[in-house]
Amino acid sequence: MDKQKAWRRLEDTAQKDANLHLKGLLMQPGRFEQFSFRHDEILLDLSRQRLTSEVLDQLLSLAGSCHLDRWIDDLFSGAPVNQTERRPALHTALRYPPQHAFNLDGRDINSDVQSALSAMEVLVNQLHKQQWRGFSGEPIDTLVNIGVGGSDLGPMMVCHALEEFQPPRARAIQTHFISSMDGSQLSSLLQHLDPERTLFIVSSKSFTTADTLANAATARDWLKQASHMPEDLLLKRHFVGITACPDKAFEWGLAKENLLHFWDWVGGRYSLWSTIGFSIAVRIGMKGFRALLDGAWRMDEHFRHADWSQNLPVLLALTEIWNINFQHIHAHAILPYDGRLAHLPAYLEQLEMESNGKSVDRCGQPVSHRTCPVLWGEIGPNAQHAFYQLLHQGSEPVMCDFIVAASRYGKSSESLQSQHRLTLANCLAQARVLALGDDAIDQSSASPWQHYAGNQPSTLLLLDQLSPATLGALIALYEHKVFVQSVIWDINPFDQWGVELGKQMANTLLPHIGQAPSPGAFDKATDGLLAELYRVNQEETTP
Numbered sequence: 328m329d330k331q332k333a334w335r336r337l338e339d340t341a342q343k344d345a346n347l348h349l350k351g352l353l354m355q356p357g358r359f360e361q362f363s364f365r366h367d368e369i370l371l372d373l374s375r376q377r378l379t380s381e382v383l384d385q386l387l388s389l390a391g392s393c394h395l396d397r398w399i400d401d402l403f404s405g406a407p408v409n410q411t412e413r414r415p416a417l418h419t420a421l422r423y424p425p426q427h428a429f430n431l432d433g434r435d436i437n438s439d440v441q442s443a444l445s446a447m448e449v450l451v452n453q454l455h456k457q458q459w460r461g462f463s464g465e466p467i468d469t470l471v472n473i474g475v476g477g478s479d480l481g482p483m484m485v486c487h488a489l490e491e492f493q494p495p496r497a498r499a500i501q502t503h504f505i506s507s508m509d510g511s512q513l514s515s516l517l518q519h520l521d522p523e524r525t526l527f528i529v530s531s532k533s534f535t536t537a538d539t540l541a542n543a544a545t546a547r548d549w550l551k552q553a554s555h556m557p558e559d560l561l562l563k564r565h566f567v568g569i570t571a572c573p574d575k576a577f578e579w580g581l582a583k584e585n586l587l588h589f590w591d592w593v594g595g596r597y598s599l600w601s602t603i604g605f606s607i608a609v610r611i612g613m614k615g616f617r618a619l620l621d622g623a624w625r626m627d628e629h630f631r632h633a634d635w636s637q638n639l640p641v642l643l644a645l646t647e648i649w650n651i652n653f654q655h656i657h658a659h660a661i662l663p664y665d666g667r668l669a670h671l672p673a674y675l676e677q678l679e680m681e682s683n684g685k686s687v688d689r690c691g692q693p694v695s696h697r698t699c700p701v702l703w704g705e706i707g708p709n710a711q712h713a714f715y716q717l718l719h720q721g722s723e724p725v726m727c728d729f730i731v732a733a734s735r736y737g738k739s740s741e742s743l744q745s746q747h748r749l750t751l752a753n754c755l756a757q758a759r760v761l762a763l764g765d766d767a768i769d770q771s772s773a774s775p776w777q778h779y780a781g782n783q784p785s786t787l788l789l790l791d792q793l794s795p796a797t798l799g800a801l802i803a804l805y806e807h808k809v810f811v812q813s814v815i816w817d818i819n820p821f822d823q824w825g826v827e828l829g830k831q832m833a834n835t836l837l838p839h840i841g842q843a844p845s846p847g848a849f850d851k852a853t854d855g856l857l858a859e860l861y862r863v864n865q866e867e868t869t870p
Contacts, residue, residue, distance in 0.1 A: 328388055328391070328392050329392055330389070330392040330393055332392075333385065333388050333389040333391075333392040334389065336385055336388075337382070337385050337386070337389060337649070337652075337653050338653060340381060340382055340385060340653075341649075341653040341654065344377075344379065344382070347377060347379075348781070348782050349375060349377060349762040349763065349781060349782050349784070350762070350763045350764070350766045350781060350782075352374075352377065352378075352379070353374065353375070353762060353763065358374050359372070359374045361374075361380070362374040362376070362378060364637055364639055364642060366625075366626065366629045366633070366639050366800070367622075367625060367626075367629075367796075367797075367800060368790060368791035368792070368794075368796070368797045368800070369639065369788060369789070369790055369791075369797065369800055369801065369804065370787075370788070370789040370790075371639045371642065371643060371786070371788060372786065372787040372788075372789065373642065373643075373646055373786055375758055375761070375762045375784060375785045375786070375787070376646050376649075376650070376784045376785070376786065377649075377650075377654060377782070377784050378646065378649065382649060383636075383642075383645075386645040386646075386648065386649060387635050387636060387645065389645070389648070389815065390635060390641065390645060390811070390814075390815065393814050393815050393817070394814075395635075395641070395811060395814050395815075398810075398814045399630070399631060402416065402419070402810060403419055403627075403631060405417055405420075405429075405431045405592075408819075408821065409594075409819060409821035409822060410689060410819060411819055411822045411824070412821070412822055414591060414592050415431070415592045416592065416594055416597070416821040417431070417436070417590075417592045417593070418593055418594060418597035418598070418600055418601075418806070419624075419627050420436055420437060420440060420592075421440055421589075421593065421600035421601050421620070422600055422620045422621075422623045422624040422627060422799075422803075423437045423440065423624065424621070424624065425437075425441050431592075436590075439590075440601075443587065443588055443589065443601070443602050444602070444613075446587060446588075446602075447587055447602050447605055447608055447613075448608070448613045450567065450585075450587070450605070451605070451608045451609055451612070451613055452613075454467060454470075454500060454526075454609055455494070455496035455497055455500075455609075455612070456496065457499075459526065460564065461522070461523045461524055461525070461526075461564055461565060462522075462523060462550075462554045462556050462560070462561055462564050462565065463523040463554070465521075465523045465524050466524065467500075467524055467525070467526045468499055468500055468501065468524045469500070469501045469502075469503070469520055469521070469524055469525045469526065470500060470501070470502045470503070470525075470526050470527075470528060470606055470609060471502075471503045471504075471505055471513075471516065471520070471525060471526070471527045471528065471546065472502065472503070472504045472505065472528045472530060472605075472606045473505045473506075473513075473527055473528060473529050473530065473539055473542045473543050473546065474504075474505075474506060474528075474529075474530035474531065474539055474603075475506045475508075475536060475538045475539055476506075476595050476596065476677060476681075477594070477595030477596040477597065477598045477599070477603070477677065478530035478531060478532070478539070478569075478595060478598065478603055479504055479505075479506040479530070480596075480670070480673055480674045480677055481596070481598065481599030481603070481604070481674060482504070482530075482599055482603060482604055482605075482606045482607050483504040483670055484599075484668075484670035484671055484673070484674040485599060485604070485607045485610075485619065485798065485802075486502055486504075486606055486607055486610045486611075487667065487669060487670050488667045488668055488670070488671070488793065488798055489607075489610065489611050489615065489619075489667075489793075489794075489795055489798060490610065490667070491667075492611045492615050492794070492795060493610060493611060493612070494611070494612040494614075494615070496612075497609060497610060497611070497612060500609060500610075502606050502609065502610055503516055504606075505542050506538065506542075507538075507542075508537070508538040508541060508542075510541070510542065510545060513542050513545055513546065514545075517545075517546075517549050522549065522550050522553035522554065522565075523553070523554075525550075525565065526565055526566070526567065527543065527546045527565060527566050527567070528566075528567050528568075528569065528605060528606060529543045529566060529567070529568045529569070529570075529576075529579075529581070530569045530570075530603050530605075531568075531569075531570055532570060532571045532572070532589070532591075532593075532595055532598070533570070533571070533572055533575065534568070534570045534572045534575035534576050534579065535572075535575060537830070537833075537834075540579070543566075543579075546566075547561075547562070547566070547580075550565055558580065559580065559582070562580050562581055562582060562585075563582040563584075563585060566581055566582075566585060567581075567585045567586070567587065567605070568581040568585060568586045568587070569586075569587045569588075569589070569602050569603055569605060570586065570587075570588070570589075571588070571589050571590055571591050571593070573586050573588060587602035587605060588602065589601035589602050589603060594821055596677050596678050596681055596682065597806065599802075600619075600620060600623065604616060604619075607619070611795060615795045616795070618794070618795035618796045618799070619795040619796065619798060619799040620799060621796055621799065622794075622795065622796030622797060622798065622799030622800040622803070623799035623800060623802060623803035624799075624803075625796075625800060626639075626640075626799070626800040626803035626804055626807070627803060627807075630803075630807045639804055640804050640806075640807035640808045640810075640811055641807075641811055643786065643804065643808045644807075644808040644809075644810075644811035644812045644815070645811070645815075646786065647659070647700075647726065647808070647812065648812060648815050650726045650784060651697055651698075651700055652696050652697055654724070654784070655697075655724070656700070656724045656725065656726050656784070657697060657700045657701065658700055658701050658703075658723055658724070658725040658726070659679075659700040659701065659702045659703075659725070659726050659727075659728070660702075660703060660704050660710070660714075660718065660725055660726070660727045660728070661675050661676075661702060661703070661704030661727075661728050661730070662704055662705070662706075662707040662710055662727055662728060662729050662730065662757075663704070663706055663707060663729075663730040663731070664706070664707040664708065664729060664730065664731040664750050664751070664753065664754040665706070665730065665731060665732055665735075665750070665793060666706055667793055668706070668730060668793075669706050671704075671730070672702070672703065672704030672705060674802075675702060675704070675805055676702045676703065676704075678805060678806065678809060679699055679702050679805075679809055680699055680701075680702055681823050681825075681826070682699070682809045682813065682820035682821070682823075683698050683699035683809055683812055683813055683816065683818060683820050684698065684699045684825065685698055685699070685816075685818040685819065685820075685825075686698065687818070688816075688817040688818055689817055689818065689819055694816060694817070694818065696816065698812075698816050698818060699812075700726075704728075707729065707731075707750075707753065707754060707757065708750065708753060711753065711757065715757065718761060718783060719760065719761065719779055719783075720778070720779065720780075724783065725783060726783075726784050726785065726786075727758075727761065727783065727784075727785040727786070728785070728786045728787075728788065729754050729757070729758050729785060729786070729787045729788070730787075730788045730790070730801070731750070731751060731754045731787070731788075731789060731790070732789075732790045732791070732792050732793045733751075733789055733790065733791055733792065734791060734792045735747045735792065735793070754787075758785050758787055760779060760781070761781065761783040761784075761785050762781055762782070762783065762784075762785065763781045764778075764779035764780050764781020764782065765778060765779050765780075765781065766781065767779070767781070788801070788804075836849075836853070836857075839857050840857070840860060841860060841861060841864050842857075842861065843861060844857055844858040844861055845857075
């Protein structure tokens with residue numbers, strides 16, 4: 328069956344089933360068993376999605392018509408699936424076990440990956456053993472990761488999620504993350520740091536990112552004011568660079584022995600698995616970091632080899648294709664019921680919207696269907712007091728992902744265990760009410776403004792427990808889901824040209840900021856704002 332025929336068949340089914348309500352679907356015997364799927368310690372529950380056996384079969388046929396099997400092979404083999412930049416997307420190679428060779432253009436890149444991990448481990452051990460000393464001879468006890476996008480969101484998310492897995496030697500090291508271009512994060516943080524004990528991690532694939540280098544320069548100046556060492560020695564004691572362009576890092580002044588390397592076939596939003604994860608390794612140790620990689624690798628193997636009818640990334644992707652393209656749902660809420668996953672929504676916002684926020688296909692032609700929805704989210708219990716009103720009674724259809732760990736606080740106090748039970752009850756309750764509406768609890772006497780329509784689809788991802796391995800698998804699950812969707816939509820998920828033009832325009836505008844107006848230099852709005860900036864600055868400097 329070709330793609331157009333498979334697509335039209337789904338459109339016809341969606342029209343035929345337009346009046347189906349989840350309260351009817353959830354009454355069907357065996358509903359949960361039919362639409363829940365497990366891999367290792369992750370259960371994917373799709374029973375509250377508006378799916379039928381017929382729809383699922385048709386979605387699987389759609390995937391076949393898009394040659395998903397060939398695309399999966401190309402992804403893992405190192406074919407140039409990122410065709411606009413003519414290179415592979417081999418973040419999965421970062422997760423290979425040490426003993427697995429991976430040949431790309433005649434070179435075993437897994438040998439290179441393991442060498443980079445070994446170099447990272449040397450620096451991690453120096454920090455954990457208090458052997459890395461600052462300019463005064465005091466041991467380093469504070470890390471500041473300077474990055475933006477994938478060099479910030481991924482490491483920050485994982486470090487926060489896995490804080491309880493710190494080995495004893497890591498607990499003395501504080502880690503901070505800086506990304507804002509305006510310097511507000513850094514200037515505030517520096518007031519509370521000891522320059523003698525602070526190590527800055529400059530994370531930039533190209534080592535030309537303006538945001539990152541501006542923050543790094545401010546950090547360098549702060550250290551120079553605090554010490555009287557020559558700059559080269561100061562940088563050697565207090566800076567580590569992580570980049571795919573070491574020559575640029577040398578030019579900036581970083582010492583060769585303080586550089587960690589990764590490769591241009593690693594996309595920024597997929598880079599936490601590489602040496603960009605240095606802050607993660609410091610936080611949870613190399614053993615924990617390798618467990619994170621192993622969990623992702625096992626999800627990779629599941630994605631590659633499991634039948635699509637039981638394949639978690641494929642099933643999650645196709646379910647959302649059904650929602651976006653055939654149920655016309657274009658908003659997606661990420662709702663972790665676990666404070667440790669507070670930064671997961673922001674991480675997934677970048678992963679999905681930067682990857683699949685595209686409007687032209689792989690041939691450069693406009694797409695004829697919707698692609699990536701708008702993602703947002705918050706820790707579930709907090710979100711209940713913020714935007715759940717819209718989810719339950721708003722006019723906008725929204726699909727939701729609930730993410731929760733089944734077990735937590737097993738050896739802690741009864742009060743903490745009670746809090747976890749309360750969290751689980753709230754998670755299940757919200758998913759139930761979104762699906763069933765008033766039928767969740769008798770609302771027969773409710774006023775119109777108390778009415779719950781229900782029929783809002785949701786996915787529940789139940790982790791046996793949150794650990795480095797299960798978090799690695801969860802992240803890889805979402806990565807592969809995004810890839811499957813890109814195949815169905817025929818778009819390239821590995822470039823991000825949409826972020827480039829704004830950067831170029833900023834460089835063009837920079838010389839005009841604070842200068843006398845040049846009418847006609849830009850459009851009327853920009854010219855007017857430049858004039859206002861000049862006026863305000865002139866008034867501030869006039870006695």
